[in-house]
Amino acid sequence: MKMSDGVEQAIHSVAMMAGLQPDGVLSASALAEFHGVSTSYLLKHLQALSGAGLLTTKPGPTGGYRLAHSPNDITLLDIVLAVEGTAPAFRCSEIRQRGPSPLPGKPTAPCGINAAMLRAERVYRDELAKVSIADVLGDLRAKDTDGAIAARGCAFLELNERRRNAN
Amino acid sequence: MKMSDGVEQAIHSVAMMAGLQPDGVLSASALAEFHGVSTSYLLKHLQALSGAGLLTTKPGPTGGYRLAHSPNDITLLDIVLAVEGTAPAFRCSEIRQRGPSPLPGKPTAPCGINAAMLRAERVYRDELAKVSIADVLGDLRAKDTDGAIAARGCAFLELNERRRNAN
Numbered sequence: 001m002k003m004s005d006g007v008e009q010a011i012h013s014v015a016m017m018a019g020l021q022p023d024g025v026l027s028a029s030a031l032a033e034f035h036g037v038s039t040s041y042l043l044k045h046l047q048a049l050s051g052a053g054l055l056t057t058k059p060g061p062t063g064g065y066r067l068a069h070s071p072n073d074i075t076l077l078d079i080v081l082a083v084e085g086t087a088p089a090f091r092c093s094e095i096r097q098r099g100p101s102p103l104p105g106k107p108t109a110p111c112g113i114n115a116a117m118l119r120a121e122r123v124y125r126d127e128l129a130k131v132s133i134a135d136v137l138g139d140l141r142a143k144d145t146d147g148a149i150a151a152r153g154c155a156f157l158e159l160n161e162r163r164r165n166a167n
Numbered sequence: 168m169k170m171s172d173g174v175e176q177a178i179h180s181v182a183m184m185a186g187l188q189p190d191g192v193l194s195a196s197a198l199a200e201f202h203g204v205s206t207s208y209l210l211k212h213l214q215a216l217s218g219a220g221l222l223t224t225k226p227g228p229t230g231g232y233r234l235a236h237s238p239n240d241i242t243l244l245d246i247v248l249a250v251e252g253t254a255p256a257f258r259c260s261e262i263r264q265r266g267p268s269p270l271p272g273k274p275t276a277p278c279g280i281n282a283a284m285l286r287a288e289r290v291y292r293d294e295l296a297k298v299s300i301a302d303v304l305g306d307l308r309a310k311d312t313d314g315a316i317a318a319r320g321c322a323f324l325e326l327n328e329r330r331r332n333a334n
């Protein structure tokens with residue numbers, strides 16, 4: 001089971017957007033170049049984040065993306081579900097109702113195996129829901145003893161932030 | 168993110184094998200037919216379970232598979248890792264070190280985003296590790312008020328169990 005690479009790209013992009021001014025946006029191509037990934041691929045994920053209501057879009061050639069909510073209100077779970085879809089990783093195909101001697105009648109209770117797999121998915125999601133982008137940034141800052149991470153982000157924003165009132 | 172269908176097949180197959188006599192085995196084709204899935208596909212998963220030390224194999228035309236351990240000692244996590252591989256779902260590609268201005272120097276600490284994603288994977292795995300095949304069977308029995316599940320399993324084993332001393 002492998003999550004798409006898009007999740008890492010999306011979380012890092014959202015963390016970068018948390019540093020924008022209230023009227024600033026970032027283009028998909030600037031974010032893609034910064035992260036060394038393909039613009040078309042990143043664009044797909046930014047659109048998914050947008051579709052899930054996590055980003056807002058400023059259209060047009062000087063447009064781009066910014067967070068739709070405070071970094072406190074965007075969690076890792078929000079981003080994972082936006083990029084990967086909301087279906088659970090384990091999908092019961094009701095195998096007990098297949099084959100030449102399926103379980104007779106319509107089962108009333110879900111299969112216990114499915115229930116156990118979904119319980120694990122629940123704790124996984126709960127854990128991701130506990131971590132906001134604000135937490136991630138706080139953690140980055142705490143580890144950034146020489147300021148290299150902050151300097152890299154600031155240099156990028158300095159060069160690439162598009163302010164709404166600048167066009 | 169989607170787990171392979173093989174996980175459902177593997178867990179149900181292992182649960183069925185828990186009903187074998189101490190000297191009994193089941194063939195991949197019997198298990199595949201019972202579950203209405205392709206033998207070659209199921210075989211791949213049974214071999215993965217075998218490779219992970221969860222099943223033992225009796226070779227030959229009258230051979231088959233049986234559990235290598237007590238149903239108390241085989242967990243859902245064991246089966247998921249055998250079928251899906253042991254790598255975590257989220258795989259950090261060190262995106263922070265890519266692009267035209269990578270983070271300078273070799274990072275000493277793992278990225279906080281990666282650390283948070285791996286913490287969630289940890290609780291997921293811990294949850295799956297809590298559930299043994301014996302638990303799954305106990306749960307099935309508790310819900311099997313009319314005995315239909317047990318009857319279906321017994322009929323299958325009656326017909327398909329291969330006893331070691333029977334050849």
Ligand code: FES
Pocket residue numbers: 092093094095096097111112113114175179
């Ligand atoms: S029938 Fe799907 S997990 Fe049991």
Ligand code: FES
Pocket residue numbers: 008012259260261262263264278279280281
């Ligand atoms: S560099 Fe991989 S998750 Fe941050």
